[in-house]
Amino acid sequence: MKIFLRLLAILIVFLCxxxxxxxxxxxxxxxxxxxxxxxxPLAKGQLQDILIVPFERNAEGGLSRVKPDSAxxxxxxxxxxxxxxxxxxxxxQLRKTPTDEYAAKLTVPxxxxxxxxxxxVSPFGKAEIILAEAHIDIGNSPSLLxxxxxKNLYQGDEVTFSLAVFETKSTxxxxxxxxxxxxxxxxxITVVNRVLFTDFxxxxxxxxxxxxxxxxxxxxxxxxxxxxxxxxxxxxxxxxKAAKTQANYKLSNTFSPEKDSQIIKDIQPNPQNTExxxxxxxxxxxxxxxAEIWQNGINLFSSPLKQDHGLIILPYFRNAxxxxxxxxRFWMLxxxxxxxxxxxxxxxxxxxxxxxxLIKTAAAVVSPAYHLGFTGVVLTNxxxxxxxxxxxxxxxxxxxxxxxxxxxxxxxxxxxxxxxxxxxxFSENRFFYxxxxxxxxxxxxxxxxxxxxxxxxxxxxISLNETHCGNIEGLLNHAYLCARLSDYLSxxxxxxxxxxxxxxxxxxxFLNDQLKSDNNLxxxxxxxxxxxxxxxxxxxxxxxxxxxxxxxxxxxxxxNIATPNFFQKSLSAFELKNSLSKGGKAILATDFQTYTxxxxxxxxxxxxxxxxxxxxxxxxxxxNSRVNPLIIELLF
Numbered sequence: 001m002k003i004f005l006r007l008l009a010i011l012i013v014f015l016c017x018x019x020x021x022x023x024x025x026x027x028x029x030x031x032x033x034x035x036x037x038x039x040x041p042l043a044k045g046q047l048q049d050i051l052i053v054p055f056e057r058n059a060e061g062g063l064s065r066v067k068p069d070s071a072x073x074x075x076x077x078x079x080x081x082x083x084x085x086x087x088x089x090x091x092x093q094l095r096k097t098p099t100d101e102y103a104a105k106l107t108v109p110x111x112x113x114x115x116x117x118x119x120x121v122s123p124f125g126k127a128e129i130i131l132a133e134a135h136i137d138i139g140n141s142p143s144l145l146x147x148x149x150x151k152n153l154y155q156g157d158e159v160t161f162s163l164a165v166f167e168t169k170s171t172x173x174x175x176x177x178x179x180x181x182x183x184x185x186x187x188x189i190t191v192v193n194r195v196l197f198t199d200f201x202x203x204x205x206x207x208x209x210x211x212x213x214x215x216x217x218x219x220x221x222x223x224x225x226x227x228x229x230x231x232x233x234x235x236x237x238x239x240x241k242a243a244k245t246q247a248n249y250k251l252s253n254t255f256s257p258e259k260d261s262q263i264i265k266d267i268q269p270n271p272q273n274t275e276x277x278x279x280x281x282x283x284x285x286x287x288x289x290x291a292e293i294w295q296n297g298i299n300l301f302s303s304p305l306k307q308d309h310g311l312i313i314l315p316y317f318r319n320a321x322x323x324x325x326x327x328x329r330f331w332m333l334x335x336x337x338x339x340x341x342x343x344x345x346x347x348x349x350x351x352x353x354x355x356x357x358l359i360k361t362a363a364a365v366v367s368p369a370y371h372l373g374f375t376g377v378v379l380t381n382x383x384x385x386x387x388x389x390x391x392x393x394x395x396x397x398x399x400x401x402x403x404x405x406x407x408x409x410x411x412x413x414x415x416x417x418x419x420x421x422x423x424x425x426f427s428e429n430r431f432f433y434x435x436x437x438x439x440x441x442x443x444x445x446x447x448x449x450x451x452x453x454x455x456x457x458x459x460x461x462i463s464l465n466e467t468h469c470g471n472i473e474g475l476l477n478h479a480y481l482c483a484r485l486s487d488y489l490s491x492x493x494x495x496x497x498x499x500x501x502x503x504x505x506x507x508x509x510f511l512n513d514q515l516k517s518d519n520n521l522x523x524x525x526x527x528x529x530x531x532x533x534x535x536x537x538x539x540x541x542x543x544x545x546x547x548x549x550x551x552x553x554x555x556x557x558x559x560n561i562a563t564p565n566f567f568q569k570s571l572s573a574f575e576l577k578n579s580l581s582k583g584g585k586a587i588l589a590t591d592f593q594t595y596t597x598x599x600x601x602x603x604x605x606x607x608x609x610x611x612x613x614x615x616x617x618x619x620x621x622x623x624n625s626r627v628n629p630l631i632i633e634l635l636f
Contacts, residue, residue, distance in 0.1 A: 031057045032066075034121045034132035035338055039294035039327050040168060041137035042117060045110035049299040050092070052076060052102035052121060052132075053290065055333075062287055063333065065304065068096045073124035074131070076104050080114035081135075089120070089127065099303050108138055115139065142177060143168045144228035147358055153219075154239040156212040158499075163196065163204040164355045165225050169296045170324050171346065173202020173355050180224045181206050183502075186217030187513075191505040193541040194498070201354055209503035210236055213475065215510050263330045263341040270313060277345070279328065282309045286332035286339075294327040429464070433567040433579065434630040437623045445634040446608055448588070448619065453602035454580040455488040457631065461566060472511060472521070476528045477564045479504050483535035484563070484573070494539075501540045508533065509545055531561045567631060575629070584626025590617050599626070 037051040052074075055063040068074075079089040092104040108117065121132040142165050149160040165177040176197050183192035198204045206223075214236060221232040263281050270276035283289045289305035291314060301315055314328070325344040332339050346356055430445075432438055440448075451457040462481045465474060482501055486494055511529060515522040526549075533546045534556045550556060562570035571579070588595040588606060597604045611617045624630050 029072075029123060029129065029131055032131060033057070033063060035290075035331070035333075036119055036121070036132060036134040037290075037292060037329070037331070038134075038136055039292075039297060039299075039329060039342070041139045042106070042108050043140060043167070043169070043297065044108045044112060044138065046107065046297055048106050048108070048297040049294075050076070050104045050106060050119060051097075051292070051299060051302055052094075052104070054100075054102070055288075065100065065288070067100045068102050074102070075122055075124045075127065076102065077120045077122065077127055078106055079118045079120070080108075080112060080138075081116050081118055082114065089118075097302060101302060103299065112138065140167045140174055142166070142174055142226055142228060144179065144223060144225040144230055145355070145359060146223045146230040146232070148221075148232060148234070153210060153234050153236045155210060155214055155216065155236060156239050157210045157236075158207060159210065159234070160205060160207045161221070161223070162358055163198070163206060163223065164202055164358050165198050165204075165228075166202050166355045168344075169327070171353065171355055171359070173200075173353075174198060175200050175202065177202070177225055179204060179206075180222075182220075182222045182224075183208065184220040184222070185506050185509065186215060186219065187509070189506070189509050189543050189545055190541075191509065191543060192502045194502075203354060203358075207499050209499050211503045211507045212239070213510070214503070214506045263332065263339065264328065264343050267328060267343055267345060276313050276315060277328070279312050279314060280310070281305075281312065281330060283330075283332040283334075284308050286334040288333040290331050292329040292331075294329060295321060296324040300326075429636060430634045431567045432632050432634075433569055433571060433575075434622060434624050434632055437621050438632070439621050440634070441618065441620045443634055444618075445636050447635040448606050448608075448622065449633040449635060450586055450597055450599060450604045451602075451631045451633065452580055452582045452599055452604070454577055455485065456602055457580060458485040458488065472525055473564075475504075475507055475511060476525065476532055477566075479508065479532040479536065480528075480561075480564060483532060483539060483558075484576075486539055487573070498540055501536060504536065505540070505543065505546070508536075509543065512546060512549070531556070534558065535561060576631075579629040579631050581628050584624075584628065586630060586632075587623040587625055588619050589621050589623060590619055592617050599630075 033055040035053045035055070037053065038048065042048045054066050054068060054070075054074075056066040056070075058064045074094070076092045076094055077089040078092055090106075092106060094102050094104050097103050106117070108114070116135050116137050119134045119136065120127070120130050122129050123131070145164040145166070147162045149162070150157075153159055163179055165174045165179065166172060167174065179196045179198070181192060181194055181196060182190055185191050192208060196204045196206055216236050216238055218233055218235050221234060223230045263283055265280040265282055267280075268278045270278050279291075281289075283305075286308055289308060291301070291303055291305055291312070292299060293301035293314060305312065325346045327342055327344045329340070329342045331341070346359060430443070458481055462478065462485065465477050465481060482497075482504065486497055486501070489497055508529065511525070515526055515529065530549050533542060534550045535558050536542060537547065537550065538558060559573045562572055563576060564570065582600055582602075584599050586597045586599060586604070588597065590611065595606060595610075597606060608619065611619070622630070622632060
């Protein structure tokens with residue numbers, strides 16, 4: 001009996017140890033932490049390295065580096081998300097690096113529908129126990145680059161922005177990427193809002209016209225492509241010599257992260273060895289620092305850093321692949337956080353791609369100090385990315401968008417000036433709408449022109465009206481003519497003409513504000529403002545401040561909105577088009593003879609110097625001998 005009881009006691013003790021073993025083992029696992037590192041989103045069909053750096057909690061409660069497999073073996077799995085219900089995670093093959101990290105390789109299938117991959121670290125053979133987890137986006141990691149043609153803007157100017165969307169890791173241009181462009185006026189009204197698409201090389205151009213009577217002040221230009229956003233603050237100043245000499249624009253120092261949240265202070269080539277880079281870094285207060293060098297998904301170098309600040313020399317790997325940037329990636333442990341920063345260096349080459357050339361131009365514009373001569377230029381993210389070290393799940397993508405931050409900060413104060421006087425004379429020339437005949441004996445003109453092309457006539461009227469755009473009537477006439485002209489443009493011409501139409505929105509918003517505060521002006525011009533806003537609303541984006549004018553006007557129709565009184569009467573869209581058709585004849589009658597004009601071209605011109613040499617011979621009238629009316633212009 002005693003022997004039986006002894007055996008039973010031994011069995012109970014064994015069962016207790018066996019039952020508690022998993023809890024003890026799990027408790028041991030909780031002492032370990034892992035930092036999972038990659039150089040950003042994964043490109044489909046391309047080999048990608050992933051680094052896993054192990055740590056163990058020490059007796060003081062902090063963390064210390066440990067060698068791989070020093071306590072237990074681990075496995076790393078990749079699971080594509082979203083995945084099929086029956087999809088299984090992929091076990092990645094691990095290797096140990098000379099600097100005591102785990103390294104795994106992963107290639108996302110080219111036909112994968114997943115948009116991210118979940119990387120998990122588990123004890124070997126126990127994938128259900130997750131020790132660390134990271135989510136990495138799958139995609140081309142687009143970066144948006146915006147370079148303005150100027151930082152000095154004046155009323156009446158045109159400004160062009162060169163745009164590029166490219167893969168962050170390789171600088172390869174991305175085709176047909178949408179870029180949302182917005183311009184906000186000094187009154188925080190969005191006056192431009194449209195989408196551009198990149199060409200085959202990943203490039204695009206945005207041009208806009210600043211109307212001569214746009215309000216002066218700070219305009220915000222915003223460009224967005226997916227998560228990448230670039231913003232500029234440019235001031236529109238009065239177009240006068242005094243304003244040009246007094247305007248003082250300076251570039252804000254936002255190319256690099258703020259000094260108190262920056263690890264990498266500077267990267268310079270080693271003058272004694274072009275295969276090395278000298279890096280000035282700052283990580284005071286951290287208990288661990290780590291430096292990595294990447295190129296297009298491949299890890300070239302990884303090592304802990306003993307010092308917490310100062311200068312270090314790292315291999316530059318200039319000959320790795322001159323076509324792709326080299327990415328210097330630093331991270332540190334501080335408190336319970338991991339702080340990351342990346343800098344990408346682009347090589348100088350004789351035959352740079354258009355995008356690389358644009359990147360270097362941007363670097364020179366933003367901060368000439370960051371153009372490193374023969375070595376290349378440096379791009380940086382806008383600041384550090386922080387994650388809590390003691391959380392199992394973290395993202396590797398939100399900080400992996402190295403872009404140049406372009407923000408211009410002007411010093412001059414905004415000036416507002418918009419004339420409210422009426423337009424007295426539209427032009428020195430006179431226009432007439434002729435149905436049958438028109439007496440001309442009271443006019444002493446040098447030539448008479450008969451128009452047969454609506455596009456050319458409208459462009460001519462716009463050019464004549466430009467000198468009157470500083471007053472209300474001239475602005476409304478200009479807006480009407482531009483909107484009507486778009487009816488006669490080709491698709492490609494209309495896209496280009498959008499820039500001119502968008503330039504009208506801000507002064508129309510300004511006019512709307514003035515009409516609200518002046519009842520006499522409102523009674524005189526509100527109806528016309530509503531009409532031109534309605535016409536423009538069919539062509540371009542209109543801000544809410546103007547849309548509210550036309551919401552209640554259900555009976556508006558662009559075809560029924562008449563021309564200004566250019567032709568001694570207002571014409572509907574049909575009357576205008578009908579009178580500008582080709583064909584037929586017009587007869588000019590004098591006291592001595594008649595002259596016939598064939599109306600088969602875009603325009604027909606008769607100069608009075610072609611009359612008979614009799615000084616008293618003048619054109620008395622013009623006779624319309626065709627069915628459709630005529631539009632004539634007398635040139636003085």
